[in-house]
Amino acid sequence: MQLEAMPPVVRLTHVSRTYQAGALEVRALDDLTLEIPPGRFSVVIGASGSGKTTLLNLIGCIDAPSAGAVEVCQQKVAELDDDAVADFRARNIGFIFQTFSLIPVLSAYENVEYPLLLVGMPGPERRRRTLAMLEAVGLAAQAQRRPNELSGGQKQRVAIARALVKQPQLVLADEPTANLDSATGASIISLMRRVQADSHTTFIFATHDPQLMSHADEIFAIRDGALLEHRGSAS
Template sequence: MHPVVLKQVGKTYHLDAVDVPALSDISLEIRPNCFTVISGPSGSGKTTLLNIIGCIDRPDHGEIVVAGQDVQKMSDDALSDFRARHLGFIFQNFNLLPVLTAYENVEYPLMLTKMPAAQRRERVLALLDAVGLADRAGNRPGQLSGGQRQRVAIARALAPAPKLVLADEPTANLDSQTGAAIIALMRKMQREHHVSFVFSSHDPQVLAEADDAVFIRDGRITSVERRTEVPA
């Protein structure tokens, strides 16, 4: 089953008296267990597309199925619960809660799913160890480097065992060496957790790692490159 299927999706933003089309006639299938990169120039619509796939924004029209669910038919409350249970998010500015420790940031989405405390602790510690930050569990974001903060964000995204992880320019605020390490870590976690990753990015390092590359310009998909066989 494809984790995401979009059919003729469109989105227009209404700014004062001006209509600004963001996406037009987007049809796309995201393959399972793949690194999919949505790439295009600034203003091309890639972040809007990522937000629609991530059920953060709703399209004006078209069909969208995520993890087997027709999300267009969900209420806002049902959509919020669906996001918490099935999707993970990684942002370019990390979006960690500054008053919480690394441990507490990773634990936070699990508290929303009512996971028992002992099970939460086991999962959080395992994820922090997997991203190389077991010794930083008690540090707050302000005490961590950019690369370390993004590692916490990756652990947090994977905490609820999502079907799909969405990453919006995850290397944009990192130097190239740290960015390369983060890409390698995301690839490792994607394979170990059998989860689909979808990125918006124009970072050549991210694009080079893509199993599938979706190119977008002026709100329309211009081409899709299937670069690998679907991993088992």
């Protein structure tokens, strides 16, 4: 299929990331090399402290490697300055967080609309896209509610809508179901699976959730900052 011929959306080459914790040097990622093909529903698994969040941060261009090269959407991230990286994220990367992280003073509608403001989309188009996105996550009726008036599942739906509304090439989700009960988690997973299938957006998850793993096209298992296993449909 065509997607298989396209270049990888993420390419990490000999990437290391070390942190200074007092006098101690913590190696979160150690000489990691991997490629993630586009249009997949990929999952990064690993125990707490295995380095999977660090990996997601590097892929999401909100952290920089101590060594090695990160290339996202064919862009060498190291070549961009701070503002350019911010603009790059605004255009290409959507985030979904474990704690939902909606802006509390903005309504569901305004939270979803915010990323479109960042890319400077004109008003009418912005409104159409925002409403369509809320419709797609089943929250059209709750559009004017503030986050504190929404349930956990509804909040995460808003977060998904917010991540996807700008039609990014890449969506990163760090433990998106961890704060949800399993039924809600399941509905969130199926929602994400559906929108991923519709949009062919590349989804990358970090999770412990076995439910998520069962949906994955591809699984990267991480331990102690190194790739332990790569399972998935062969490319």
